Amino acid sequence: MFKHIFIYRLKVLLRSKSMIFWTLFFPIALSILFYFAFSGLRTTDSFHSIPVAYVEETENPVFSSLLEVLSQENELFDLTVMDESTAKDALESNEITGYFQSKETVTLKVASNGMDQSILKSFLDRYEQTSATIERIALTSDLSALDWDALYEDTPVSINQTPISNSELDLILSFFYALIAMTCFYGGYFGLEEIIHIQGDLSKLGARLNISPVHKLKTLLYSLSASAFIVILEMSVFLLFLSTVLKV
Incomplete structure (x- = not known):
């Protein structure tokens, strides 16, 4: 009886074109799309320090100190102090991405649009917002009681970062892991189909199954075995496609 029901349900499920498409061919098509969409991300250049100049016509120790920290400790900027004419020539010859000029306010000069220029603009906007906030607080509050030395003391770190492996993290693989999880989730539709199929x-057909001499639980288990076999087969084909064809 198991063999009869198993083969019968296997044939019925394999003839369901929509189920086979959404549980096998759609994930394969989506994996190909992911492969071509994200494969170029592995070959992109790593982040580099942005070449930038600083023209200080009006003394601004806070901003100049901030630039030095970001260029020496964080290596965000490749900073060079220049006069205005030299900075303009360097900008026109693409030696620098842009230059900050300190007068009454700090301004930014760039020659084109791009990722580096956007980073410089975001940095300057954040600096101006923070400076305005501090000035507003200083005008409305009494800051004489603050212990400024305590604000700059190093905070003890109680969390240690320990890598669990020596391999580098590949963020692109997370998309394919999510795709594998989605394919497993889609496999649950076969089980849902079996539940609907056996309801009288x-x-x-469900009514005939309920009045048949075979126990309903056995019929359900035999049918679910056929569904599980198809899901395992589809997942094997999908994983084989990822590993051998796409080499993910």
Whole structure:
């Protein structure tokens, strides 16, 4: 009886074109799309320090100190102090991405649009917002009671970062892991199909199954075995495609 029901349900499920498409061919098509969409991200250049100049016509020790920290400790900027004419020549010859000029306010000069220029603009906007906030607080509050030395003391770090492996993290693989999880989730539709198939009040076939001499639980288990076999087969094909064809 198991063999009969198993083969019968196997044939019925394999003839369901929509189920096979959404549980096998759609994930394969989506994996190909992911491969071509994200494969170029592995070959992109790593982050580099942005070449920038600083023209200080009006003394601004806070901003100049901030630039030095970001260029020496964080290596965000490759900073060079220049006069205005030299900075303009360097900008026109693409030796620098842009230059900050300190007068009454700090301004930014760039020659084109791009990622580096956007980073410089975001940095300057954040600096101006923070400076305005500090000035507003200083005008409305009494800051004489603050212990400024304590604000600059190093805070003890109680968390140690320990890598669990020596391999480098590949963020692109997370998309394919999510795709594998989605494919497993889609496999649950086969089980849902079996539940609907055995309900006597939903179809004439279900009514005949409920009055058959075979126990309903056995029929359900045998049918679920056929569904599980198809899901395992589809997942094997999908994983084989990822590992051998796409070499993910």
